[in-house]
Amino acid sequence: MTVLTTVADCWLGLCRKRPVMQTTTAVMLGEAETAHPVQPDAGGAAGGLRRVRCGISIATGSIKTLFVERHLLWFSLLAGLVLLFLFVAEGWSVTHYDSFLPHYIWIPFGDSSIIVFNMQLFLIEAISLSGFTCLLAGLVLHRSAGRANGPVTIRKALAGVNIHNGTLAALSIAMAFVATVLFVQVSQSRFIGGFLHTIDMALFNLPYAYYVPNGITSMYYFSFRIMAINILLFLLALYVVPGIVLEGRRLLPALAGSVSLMKRTWRELLGCILVLGCIVLGVFAVGLLIGQSPLLLNHDYDFFLQMSRGQVLMTIACYGFLLGCCVLMALGSTVLGVAITELHTCGRTGSVHPLPKSDTTAVGEPSR
16 A cells, blocks of 8 residues: 655745655554465474464454454354253253153164163254254354355354255254263263263262252253263364355265364364363363362351351352353354364365454555
């Protein structure tokens, strides 16, 4: 960009020469957006660390995007409704366990093994995962279309998912089937069950028993396990949804393409996991602090039972932690969708598009 200025050789108000047009470089008040290329694997250890830092930037930028572009909170609100359905359905199924025994299917596996398939859990998972998958697809379309053609409304982005409903439904049903089998196998495994029981006792034992009803405790207890399985499945199928909605692929080609893209961007993915993993560990640390508060207070149970001491405080802490976890999961689903879009772009084009820092246009000031 150039700015035209006039220069004249003046002396006592008399100009000896005619004005001459010259150009000077304008001063840009803002930073121009650039696409940061992904370094090739030949960069060695330094190139690998640079790509991990790129993944860290993607994760932190995705978190900032949620607060800069606040209209994305609508995706978080819809994800929160899907989470609410999952928690309520899980809690109701646990409290009405006996009435659903006929819905179990015993599948022979091997010579003496039997796999118990929970049709009730499969139905809940199919509905929940379909909701999450459609929201993720809509978010990916919203981010990609907005970058290419300007702002796109959330309603239009979600409407664009309709042409991929068949493939997305097949993906959701497949993940629901795997999640149901894994949940039953984890529940029947002594080693994994013992490990999860240790975590449950550390996070959800006392003082939750004093303030949280058994129905809510069971709902949170079982939903914690099934959500952990769902998150694992989504991480394994990280690029499948963008491959379906952005490239128009069917399920199997999208799965094959996601493996190829993951090989090219596993370092960036590692950087994202480091950031999001630290947040998850921070949440676990808060839950551990609340769950082990009786031990920290030398088992002074009067503190938890007397209203004049700590009953009100611990009630707020317990319910606040449970509500905070739900809010973080809803917000995290949107952050994950933004990060997946950036990782897919990184794997396909070899560059990362940074967030716009400001909507103002830089202007030049004429030289004097």
